[in-house]
Amino acid sequence: MTAALMLELRDLSKSFELHHQHGARLNVLRGIDLRLHAGECVVLSGPSGAGKSTLLRVIYANYRPSFGAVHVRHDERWIDLAKATPHEVLEVRRRTLAYVSQFLRVIPRVPALDIVAEPLLQMGVDEPEARRRAGDLLRRLNVPERLWALPPSTFSGGEQQRVNIARGLIARRPILLLDEPTASLDVENRNVVAQLLAEARADGSAVLGIFHDEDMRDRVATRLFPMQALEAA
Ligand SMILES: Nc1ncnc2c1ncn2[C@@H]1O[C@H](COP(=O)(O)OP(=O)(O)OP(=O)(O)O)[C@@H](O)[C@H]1O
Structure with missing residues (x-):
């Protein structure tokens, strides 16, 4: 086929x-x-x-x-x-259509875990499941768990990029x-x-x-x- x-x-x-x-x-x-x-x-x-x-x-x-x-x-x-x-x-x-750019557009005061979970919530996935899947993906991308509850504005360039990738790939488009x-x-x-x-x-x-x-x-x-x-x- x-x-x-x-x-x-x-x-x-x-x-x-x-x-x-x-x-x-x-x-x-x-x-x-x-x-x-x-x-x-x-x-x-x-x-x-x-x-x-x-x-x-x-x-x-x-x-x-x-x-x-x-x-x-x-x-x-x-x-x-x-x-x-x-x-x-x-x-x-x-x-x-998903678009993952080089830079994360940081939303003030929103923790990394919520930034990644958001596309799933928009698709109607319930919150505990969305947060669990966001955590799984951040773990795979080696974003340390201590950072998940923090807004990424103070993260390193590579950490921000991994949050960005996780957000872009979490909801399969x-x-x-x-x-x-x-x-x-x-x-x-x-x-x-x-x-x-x-x-x-x-x-x-x-x-x-x-x-x-x-x-x-x-x-x-x-x-x-x-x-x-x-x-x-
Ligand atoms: N909004 C804009 N207004 C005017 N010129 C623009 C605009 N966006 C891009 N350009 C111009 O278009 C050309 C192509 O830019 P583009 O960023 O698409 O190239 P690229 O192939 O992605 O380059 P690189 O590999 O360096 O990222 C450049 O000359 C750039 O200055």
Whole structure:
């Protein structure tokens, strides 16, 4: 059986208007076509400035593309996020699309355990179960138990990143977008993340990510998607 198509980008382009430079335009993405299937891990590769992070942000609907389509399979129907309403975007993010960036957006005064459990609570999992699963995941990611009741604002970069990964992976989503989620992690914790991604793929998640570390890229990628920097318009 062929794996289900989960995400399809068609002729996608993105340019930014540079307001401080008299409205000059910077072309970052042009004519991107990409198909992502369940169980795949496609890694975006290419030099700094090639538009890798921009592409993930366009897919997550943080940026609207200048041209083209972002088709996402959501509840067995297709939604073009380039044209979706804000309500549809939120629905897709709640159940279909997860985005794990390099940095944890710390919510003041909320303990690490609650930050990780929150996506499960939003899906209707009861609180004791959500907190138990959050603890299990933090333990796997070697976040010491003494930190779980504390807000992560004082955590080290690597500890914050592991809380961020736990929050992003705890509620299994069909499509995972990962922007350098392992940049500040040591080898042992990178291994844990590689294992968690393998489990997500085995469960049918489709993964699209950026990993600058070559070793990590080689371990997790089923395919590379090369990108090149464009000239300014
Ligand atoms: N909001 C924005 N407004 C204007 N220009 C932007 C914006 N976001 C990104 N850019 C520009 O788009 C280009 C691509 O940036 P992007 O961060 O997507 O590259 P990247 O391939 O992820 O790079 P790196 O590997 O260094 O993280 C850069 O020249 C950047 O300055």
